[in-house]
Structure formats: C-alpha cells, structure tokens
Amino acid sequence: MDKILEVQHVWKYYGSLLANEDVSLYISQGEIVGLLGPNGAGKTTLVKQIYGELTPNRGKIVVLSKKPTDRKIKKLMGVIPQEVRPYLDLTVWDNVYYMGRIKGMDKRTIVEKGEELLRKLDLYDKRNTYAMDLSGGMRRKLLIAMALINDPKFVILDEPTTGLDPEARREVWDILLKFKKEQKSMLLTTHYLDEAERLSDRIYFINRKILMEGSPADIKKKFADWYEIIDYESGKIMKIRGEDELKKTIATLNGKFEVRLPSLEEVYLEVFKNAS
Amino acid sequence: MEFKEAKIAIFAVIFFSIILPIGLLVALGTIVSTVYKVYLISGTITFYMTIGTILSIAQGLANERESGRLSLLLAAGISRELYSLSIAISNGLSALLVTPLLLIFGVLLFHLKVASPPLLIIAIISALFMGISMGMLIGFAFRTPRDVNQYSQIISFTLSFFAPVYFPYTFIPLPYRYLTLLEPTTYASQSISMALIGNTSSILWSIGDFVYGIIFLMASSYIIKKR
Incomplete structure (x- = not known):
C-alpha cells in the first residue's frame, strides 16, 4: 500500500525540554491512524512537524513523498489544528470559500465542492450564519469543511472533538467515518480512548516516544x-x-x-x- | 479573511484615522511654534506608522496564535511573513489612511509644504517596514497574548515618547543623543521630518529604518526556528 506519511526517527526539543524522542510512524493510503497519549505527550508537537509549522531537530518526515514544508504538498492536505477557531466575524460560507482560495482553488470549484460539503455536514442552511453564532459542534463541522474543501489526500485532525458534548462528538465521528469510506487517509490525535478505538485502523501510544503500535484489536x-x-x-x-x-x-x-x-x-x- | 474581518472595525478606523489625529494636531499645534510644526506632523505620522503597526501586528499575531488560526493558515501553505503582512495591512488600515490625511491637515492647519514627496514615500515605506518587523518580533517573542499586549504597549509607547519623535534629534544634548540612535522610532521620525523639509539626509535615516527592520526580521526568524 502507498505510504502517505513516513516519520523517521524524529527528535524535537523545546530548549532543553525533549518533546519527541526518536519517533517513527507511518500512514498508508486510506488508513485512519490514531495518536494516543496523555496531555504533554508530544502529540501536537509531532503533528505540527508533520504539517510543517515546526521542524524536527533530528530525523525525517515525508508527506506524500515530499517535505512537509513544501507548499504544493499543503494544497493536498487538510488540517484542523488543536483548539482552533474559525473566523468568527465571517459567515460559514466565507470561511469555507476563503480557505478554498488560500489553497489555490478556482471560484467555480469552490462553489461546487463547498456546497456539496456543507450539505454533507448539515451546514448548508447555516451558510449565511456568522461563525460566532454557531454551537461548538457546528464550529467543529465548519472546520472540517474548511479542511476538506480542497478534497485533500491526507487529513490531520488534532483533538477534533475536545470540548464537545457526547452528541456532537458522535456526529463528528460519523462524518469522519463517512470520509474514511472515500479512502481519505487521516491522522487523528486524541486522548479519548473510545474515539481512537471507534475510528482508528491503527493506534500509536505516544508519551514523548512511541510506546506501542497496532490495531485496537491487536493491542487488546x-x-x-x-x-x-x-x-x-x-x-x-x-x-x-x-x-x-x-x-x-x-x-x-x-x-x-x-x-x-x-x-x-x-x-x-x-x-x-x-x-x- | 483578515481584510474581510477588518470592515467590522470601521468605526474604530474612522475614529483613529480622522478624529484622533485632528484632535492631536489642534491641541499640540496651539503650544508649538511655527518652525517646529513640521515635527508635529512627522511625529504624529511616526506615531501612527510605527506604533500603530507595532501594536496591531504584535497583538494581532498573538491573538491569531492563541485562536489557532496562525496554525490553520500555515498548514494551508501561507507563510508567516505573508500572514503578518495581511494582518499589518488589515489591522493597520487606520495607519495607512491617516498619513495622507495628516499631510492634508498639516497643509490646511499649519500651511505645511511637502518639499520632497519621493523622499517622504521612501521614509514612510521604511518606517512601515520597521514597524511590521518589530511587531512580528514582539508577536512571536512572547508566549501568551497577555504578555504580548503588555510588552507591545510598553515598548511602543516608550519608543514614542522617550525618543525624539515630536522634536528634532539635535534637541537632545550630547552624549545622550547617541542613545537615541538605539531607538528605531528616531530613524522613522527623522526620515519623515527631513523629507518634509526636503533635506536629503532623510534617505540615511530611512536606511537606518531598513537596517532595523532586517534585524527584527532575522530575530523573528531565529525565534521561530528555536521553537
């Protein structure tokens, strides 16, 4: 199977603090991989290196056969960083539309893809609503729409359901499972065990370094x-x-x-x- | 997105771009002798171009970092520098609008003549560049928005009122005059005032602004890489 992501022996320090220690992992085409660990385990640091916000001190990361800092690669990725808010003073549609423009899409494609996504995510009726007037669950759905507007090959979701009520969490899970059927590869960080078990094909336990890897069934x-x-x-x-x-x-x-x-x-x- | 959001602040833009500068010029104009009124204009332009930019960029970047949107846009392939510039232009609309307005007020209220428009344009661009770079540095150097808010205000107001911004650099007695060369706003104000009176030394002060801007950019880049 084609490798979408390869992380090879990555070390990351913040000053003298070691955040990632010799981390290696991979994601194949169509896989959802869960990165599980307690707070401060280095999950977000690793994710930031994968989408190119941070660079490793040692080791190598290859995303879709290129370096994570390659701008062309970013157009093929969809990312929801941790605790991110959409632009609250913009409407649902504007948030999606401008993200599409940033990712280099033409107006017609954005309109086609954007409307399709908003319908899938039950946001179409809210397209003219300001993001500030959406509930937490709706905002998260909007961020998912923003991440998927460019029909990415690889999606990174850093704690996508943190702070959501159980109903909204399940809605987000259903959406992600729907996109999994479309063969999208996803990296999901979470500290919710049920979420990782429900969504992931494989799980990495991480606490600065990788402690264990396997499918939920294998690990159990x-x-x-x-x-x-x-x-x-x-x-x-x-x-x-x-x-x-x-x-x-x-x-x-x-x-x-x-x-x-x-x-x-x-x-x-x-x-x-x-x-x- | 930043530009679209900027229209929400339209009332603040009108206040800070029109009403406040008129108030400043009228109030200070009554206590400044005619010969030094050019410094009143150059000082107020400096105040807006550098301080306004430093504050808006530093605080804008800190808020964008806090809300995760900087990560969102970096992940979408936008560079930090380009995003900072968009924040600078959208948040600093009032600073950009106010410069021609201040010149018009100067002409109307104090019969000011702009002796060298090309030098003035260079001076304003260099002051803006320095302000953007310094704002970026402050925005990335401190960890939380609260830290950034406090330090950006302290730094920018210190640079406005503890530097020769509203008066000629030569007013400062030696050897203290050399100390003011450490303050980047000295270069911004002097380049603008020299351009207004048509003194070619304006270009040297503008170069000072560019040098400071490059130093701040390099420092920001170093901080980002260290993270």
Whole structure:
C-alpha cells in the first residue's frame, strides 16, 4: 500500500525540554491512524512537524513523498489544528470559500465542492450564519469543511472533538467515518480512548516516544492475558488469567454472567503505568 | 479573511484615522511654534506608522496564535511573513489612511509644504517596514497574548515618547543623543521630518529604518526556528 506519511526517527526539543524522542510512524493510503497519549505527550508537537509549522531537530518526515514544508504538498492536505477557531466575524460560507482560495482553488470549484460539503455536514442552511453564532459542534463541522474543501489526500485532525458534548462528538465521528469510506487517509490525535478505538485502523501510544503500535484489536489481544468475569448472581467481579483457569471458573458459575477482555482504556492505563 | 474581518472595525478606523489625529494636531499645534510644526506632523505620522503597526501586528499575531488560526493558515501553505503582512495591512488600515490625511491637515492647519514627496514615500515605506518587523518580533517573542499586549504597549509607547519623535534629534544634548540612535522610532521620525523639509539626509535615516527592520526580521526568524 502507498505510504502517505513516513516519520523517521524524529527528535524535537523545546530548549532543553525533549518533546519527541526518536519517533517513527507511518500512514498508508486510506488508513485512519490514531495518536494516543496523555496531555504533554508530544502529540501536537509531532503533528505540527508533520504539517510543517515546526521542524524536527533530528530525523525525517515525508508527506506524500515530499517535505512537509513544501507548499504544493499543503494544497493536498487538510488540517484542523488543536483548539482552533474559525473566523468568527465571517459567515460559514466565507470561511469555507476563503480557505478554498488560500489553497489555490478556482471560484467555480469552490462553489461546487463547498456546497456539496456543507450539505454533507448539515451546514448548508447555516451558510449565511456568522461563525460566532454557531454551537461548538457546528464550529467543529465548519472546520472540517474548511479542511476538506480542497478534497485533500491526507487529513490531520488534532483533538477534533475536545470540548464537545457526547452528541456532537458522535456526529463528528460519523462524518469522519463517512470520509474514511472515500479512502481519505487521516491522522487523528486524541486522548479519548473510545474515539481512537471507534475510528482508528491503527493506534500509536505516544508519551514523548512511541510506546506501542497496532490495531485496537491487536493491542487488546497483546494485553489480554486476563479476563474479567462478572457474576450477576453473586455480584462478584473476578479477574482471571489464562484460558484454562477461565474455563474452570465458568464451569463453577450458575446463572447469568459476563466475560470480557480488558478495554482499550485499561490497556492504555497499563501501558502508561509501565512506561512511567 | 483578515481584510474581510477588518470592515467590522470601521468605526474604530474612522475614529483613529480622522478624529484622533485632528484632535492631536489642534491641541499640540496651539503650544508649538511655527518652525517646529513640521515635527508635529512627522511625529504624529511616526506615531501612527510605527506604533500603530507595532501594536496591531504584535497583538494581532498573538491573538491569531492563541485562536489557532496562525496554525490553520500555515498548514494551508501561507507563510508567516505573508500572514503578518495581511494582518499589518488589515489591522493597520487606520495607519495607512491617516498619513495622507495628516499631510492634508498639516497643509490646511499649519500651511505645511511637502518639499520632497519621493523622499517622504521612501521614509514612510521604511518606517512601515520597521514597524511590521518589530511587531512580528514582539508577536512571536512572547508566549501568551497577555504578555504580548503588555510588552507591545510598553515598548511602543516608550519608543514614542522617550525618543525624539515630536522634536528634532539635535534637541537632545550630547552624549545622550547617541542613545537615541538605539531607538528605531528616531530613524522613522527623522526620515519623515527631513523629507518634509526636503533635506536629503532623510534617505540615511530611512536606511537606518531598513537596517532595523532586517534585524527584527532575522530575530523573528531565529525565534521561530528555536521553537
């Protein structure tokens, strides 16, 4: 599969503070890759290097076969930086339109693509509304429209649902899954485990350096050396290691019970506990 | 986008471009003797061209950084310098508008004659360049918008009223006069006042402005790379 992004042994310092330590990762065509880590783990620093706002002290980043600072590459990318606000004193349409112009699109294409995007994102009826009058969820949708106006090959979303209510978060997820079907490659940073699990094909756990990589299922499997049994009859919760022990325990149970593998959240906590 | 947003500030632009300069000139004009009224005009132009630009760019950049929009536009392929310039022009509309107005007021109120328009244009461009570069430096040098707001105000007002902006450079006794050469607004004001009276030394002061502008740009670039 074609590599959309390759990060090779990247080191980034802020003065004496090490933000990224020998980070390597890749994204293939059509993949959504999640970058998971606690606050201050160096996710945003890495993302800023990928879209060319910062440059690595050491290592190499290749985006769509070019350097991240290459202006032509930026026209093929869509980026939503962390905690960004659209232009609040401009209408929804103006925000989308001018972003298209900045990305070098002609007026006719912007109108065609912009209207299609606003319809997909349920923003068409709000196209003449000022961005300041939109809810948090709507603003996030507007930023998604701004990022996708140029029909990018590669989309970077730095914590796209932070601060949104559960309903708005789910709406954003649905939109991203819709675009995934269009074979768009995406890099998603988040500290929401459910979001990463739901959206990502592969996940990188990062805390300054990459701690673990794999699909959500693979990661869970790797750490699934124990099972949790909830016995609904007695109300007991048991942690069991190994399949043989699990079978023995289940054989002793009467009535309803539930067996589950550790959640991604539990894996995450274990990985970061071990790392620290 | 910056230009489109600028129209929202139209009332502020009208106030700062027309009403405030008339007030300044009328008030200060009553206490300044005729021979020095040219410095009143050059000082007020300097005040608008450099201080207005420094403040608007530094604070505009800090706000754009805070709101994440600088990242948004950098990611879209716009360079920091170009974006700073768009902020400078959109936020500094009043500074750009006010220069011809101040000259017109000078002609009407003080019977001013612009002796060398070409030198004046060079002086204004160099003052603007220095103001943009300094605004960028302040906007990128400090981490938070609050820091940028405080320091840009302190720096710009210090450079306005602790430098020979409203009076001739030669008023400062030696050896303190040399200290004023460290203040970039000295160059802006002197180049404009010399151009108004047709003294070719204006070009030397303009070169000083350009040199300062380049130093500030290099310092901004260094800070950005260090981040």
